[in-house]
Amino acid sequence: MSTATGPAAADAVVYVYGVTRANALCASTAPLVEGIVPRIPVELLPVGKLAVVMSRGPREAFAPADADAPCDAAWATERALAHHRVLASLAPLCAVAPVKFGALCRGMNDVVSLLTRSEGAFERVLDRVAGAQEWGVKLFADPDACRASAADAPGIAALKAEIAAASPGKAFFLAKTLRAAIEDELRGRLALQVEGVHRRLAATARDAALNPIRQTGAGPRLILDAAYLVETGEVAAFHRSLAALGETLGPEGFALKLTGPWPPYSFAAIDTEARADG
8 A cells, every 4th residue: 555645647546445544654553455446556545633544547447438337346346346355454552433335535635635524424433433333243043943933932831722722703703813813822922032142242342333134035024233332351251242142043043144353334324425427
C-alpha cells in the first residue's frame, strides 16, 4: 500500500474502500494487497485527522461501461471479494470504518470534501470499532424437529386427549384447532430461542445488530441473522458462549453458524454520498 502523492489523471475517479486515522501508520505497516482492479494500487490519502483507503483510475475500471445495463454477477462478485480483501488486510492493524462496496468519488477534491464533511461521523465510528472484531451468527431451526417438540407441550397434549375422547364430528373441528395451536406454540418457542440466543451473545459483545431474515429454499429455517462487535480480549468468551448454546440447542433441532472475523461492516453505517456522476 502506498501513500497518495502524485496528481491523478484528469479523467480518473477515486474508488473508496474505507477510512482510518491519519496516524494509524497503515501506509508503512500494511502488506501489499491488490485492489479491486488488478495493477491499480491501493493508496492511503491523509486528510486532517483521517485517511482514506482508495484506488484511482479510469471510471470504466471500477464500474460497468453502461451504467444503465444490468450488472454482471461474476464481475460484481469478483470485485466485492477484492473490496473485502483490502479491508480485511487492514483490520488487524488499525481501526477501519468500511465504506460499502461500489463507492466512487469524481476526483480528489470530492475525496477531501467527503472526509472533511463527515469527519465527525467517521471519528465516532472509529472510536466505536477500535479494538474489536465483527462476528456473524445465524441460528437455524429444523422445522420438523421443532414442530414435533411443540406438539409435546402440555397444552397441546391436553387438546390431543380431548380429540381422542370426542365424537368424530367434534374431533374433525378440534383437529383444525390442534394444528393452529401447534403452529402458535412453534412460533412462540422460536421467538424465545431467538431472544435468548441474541441476549446471551450480546452480553459478551460491545455492540450487536440484527439483520433482516432472508429465507431461501427448503431445509433448515433461518430464524436469527445477527452481527456482534466483540472486543479482541472477549473473543474467546464469545466463542465459549456460542459453543455452550450449540450444545444445548442441538438436541432441540437448532443449529448455530459462526462466520468471521469481519471488518466492522454492520457497525460503520455512514451516508458517504461518495458516487461518481454517471
